Amino acid sequence: MDRFLMSSPSERAPMRAERWYATVWRWHFYAGLFAAPFILWLSATGAIYLFKPQIEAWLDRPYDTLRLEGPRLPPSELALRAEGAVPGSVLHSFILPDEPDDAQRVIVGVGAVETRVYLHPATGAVLYRVAEEARLMRFIARLHGELKAGRPGSALVELAASWTVILLLSGLFLWWPRGRKGWAGVLWPRLTARGRIVWRDLHAVTGVWLSLAAAFLILSGLPWALSWSDYLAHVRQVTGQSAGPVDWSQGSAAEAASRAALDRAARGARADDHAHHGMVQPAAPAALAQLDQVVPAVAGLDLAGPVHVTPPAEAGSMIWRAASNSVNRPLRDAVEVDGTAGQVVGRLDFADRHPIDRAVGYGIAIHEGALFGWANQLLGLAVVAGLSLMAVAGLVLWWRRRPTGRLGAPPPQGQLRHSWALVALTVLLGFVVPLFGISLAVLVALEQSVLRRSARASRFLGLRTG
Known part of the structure; x- marks a missing residue:
């Protein structure tokens, strides 16, 4: 402490910059370690859900383009037959067919449990029935939004999404060119290089180009959280x-x-x-x-x-x-x-x-790839593929450079300027997404009050380099 008080302002500035750099590096690393499995999971399930209309049309093809002879049965009769196909049920929803020769879809329920019944519109014959929660795209939606774990799963997804935003913001701060010559490895990857450089460029450059779209994709999904x-x-x-x-x-x-x-x-x-x-x-x-x-x-x-x-x-x-x-x-x-x-x-x-x-x-229409057709679906697919590449490349970089006997990130190099902006954005996100704010406060309190008091825990987690 005496040494710090006796040092000149010019000597103190690099120390503060280095401290903040280490803090941002640590935020980036631990956010990535926590969020990477969720990024891969949500990217895979989200990529499937992007093509929901095509998948459902393919699954329903046996019940459409039917051969119709004679007039259609009245809607009330079709609904009554759907109820008869599921004992004890009542009508929940009558779905207007898109085409005249499509099967009539009727959703009936017993309490909160719903069943979709496919009927021949002319004969009233039951062609197929399936529980709504068992339909493939409903199942994928539950995996994507709740991890099939209800409210706890939704909370985990919201936390992972929030920390992924911090991952993107801190990644931009770490990527920002400082004393570089040329734009290779900054705006495009050096694919002819070998080893760590290739993985580093795939991680960083992909993140630069996709950060804005990825942040929008994440934030537009928060209304489900x-x-x-x-x-x-x-x-x-x-x-x-x-x-x-x-x-x-x-x-x-x-x-x-x-x-x-x-x-x-x-x-x-x-x-x-x-x-x-x-x-x-x-x-x-x-x-x-x-x-x-x-x-x-x-x-x-x-x-x-x-x-x-x-x-x-x-x-x-x-x-x-x-x-x-x-x-x-x-x-x-x-x-x-x-x-x-x-x-x-x-x-x-x-x-x-x-x-x-x-x-x-x-926001949801863009998130689900529905606002502007195939172009929206392909754009969404490109974003989730890029997020997956970033996650994999980041894990490879960590695995190759992990310190012996430690979980923490490798020691940072260089300095980081204007880190106050990242801190301000992080605090703002904590207010916008309360669950994230609570988790951040708990982690900061835990780090300051417990982990830093243990030399072994501090070294293992990268809180100190000595």
Whole structure:
């Protein structure tokens, strides 16, 4: 301490710069070590999900382009047969077919458990049925967003995504050219070099070119995350401008609760039918018979497919909801239809939604590769492939240069200027993503109060070089 106090300002500056450089290096290294497995996992599952429309069309091809002879059965009859295919179920959603010769999809449920039933539109024969949660792309979505672990999995994904943003920011600070001659290894990789240089360039240069797109991809996925999803929904309520339910997933538990509520309302309507018709169930319950007025009214509105027609949300109500479930979310318009008269009584277009809903909708559409077709899908694929390359190259670099008997990063070389900007951005991200902020505070407190007090732990983790 005395030596530091007696040193001149010119002597103290390099020490501070070196300290900050080591701190940023350590942040980058440990963020990468934690996030790399998640980056690889999310990149693989995300790459599959980018092509959801093509994959689902390929899986459903046996049930489309059917040979139709005679007229289609009324929607109420098709819905009734779908309910009969799953004992004890009630209608949850009637999906308008994209083409006249497509199988009729009907989603029925028992509580929160839903089953998709494929029916021949002319004969009513059941062609196929599958639990919604067992469908391939729903399974991939759960792997991608929750690691198939519910809320704890969603929290882990949110933490990994947040630390990946820090990984990208700190990587840019470490990459920033300092005293270099030429742009080889800065803007393009030196692929003719050997050994560590190639891996270093693949890691750093790929990160430079992809950082902006990768950060957008990560941030546009946060509305699905545990705390950020709740935060956005709360902001909608506080501003008093929310119209309709949020149009992004708030997790499997929230979705299950929503399905259970719909199921209770549908069963409440059936109870009214029984009360009005005695104990004899009519051929088509009155609540279900309204489909014959609702479906034609919705079909003439030219909503972007697939269009889901759902029963009234409250027992005793006659208002049905029809909503586009297009992968291109800015096309998602919704209407309300009076089931007794078959008339549209309300409409909510995407352009009329809350500003948060619109921003999230555009972000998710790009995230899922749906906003501008094949180009969007290929761009997303390039980004996740680049992220995977960065992660693999970073792990190879660490494995080759890891200090003997230590987990920590190799000792840093050189100095880092303007590191205060990185610290400020990190703190700001901590406020924007509370779960990340809490994890950062805990790690800093743990490092300062516990780990630095142990010489062995400090050396192993790279907190000190001596």
